[in-house]
Amino acid sequence: MTMFHLDSPTQWRSPERASQRDRIEGKLVEVGMRAAQLGVDVVLDFGFWAKDERSALRWIAESLGVRTQVVYLSVDLDEQRRRVSHRYESGPSHFRLSDAELEQWQEQFQAPDQEELQGGAIPSPPPPHASWWSWACERWPSLPKERSV
Template identity: 30%
Template sequence: MIAHSEGTPCPGGSAARRPAGIRPPELVLMVGLAGAGKSTRAAELAAALPAVRLSPDEWMRPLFCDPDPDGQRPVLEGRLIATAVEILRAGASVILDFGLWRRQERIALSWLAARVGAVARTEYLPIGREAQAERIAERHRRSPEREWPVTQAELDEWREMLDEPGPAEAAGDFGARAAEDWSEWIAEKWPTAFAET
């Protein structure tokens, strides 16, 4: 995390001045595999902080009748990120219930939060292979109209893609790379994150 005095924006940022003693808004990055319980935990955190929770899973099926139609998920995630930035600018906290398996995603989002005077941290929910498979199968049995079937091969492939966060990320320390400019990376990963509203 980039250390700055209260109300001082990061280089190139647009953080608003905040009176001394007022805590900055928080961007909580939910990290975990499918079935780990991220959405349940995110809802608990949203009530406790309080914070606005944004989850692409709750938008994909109502908008497109599909969990990932023709690669539209990054487009939707980008719009949710742009919305999160506006909420953070307004002084409220946000929970991104995305999964965020890759470390680069989390570093980039921590950089973006710092640019608007917010702090970021991860909330990681690990889950074992067998427990994950059981939860995913049970969810599909309970709500086949909302939960799509997932094969064990897909679950194993996703498990390989996860960069597990350590205690530093949970405490808000995303390392030296969080000081770099991530705007181009974000624009490529989430093409609508900086789009005009």
């Protein structure tokens, strides 16, 4: 499935694409939570690089009475390099990711700790947010401002 028609291998980095991605992710969260409330098993898999993202989604799900599980599969940097190289070689139209970018992104990733993986307590939202819902609406701007999911 193509989300962004005729993207070049570098256009995915643009601020416009980041804004669109955040809005699309927000809609996926909204639809996913509604489906989960109906008893459908839902897997949200679009990064969750930051603990705050995972905490917000765990909080939203918990507030809806939905059970959550954080699943993390660790992949070392050498394997990531191999996969990126293979992806690009198999289709040069795939976005290009330099080794320096890969290392920079790896530094930004916050791996879940054991407490998070075991479903431990959800921390408080970061200031200035009074709730995880407020934080989530800022992170994913397409979420409804009033909690309806």
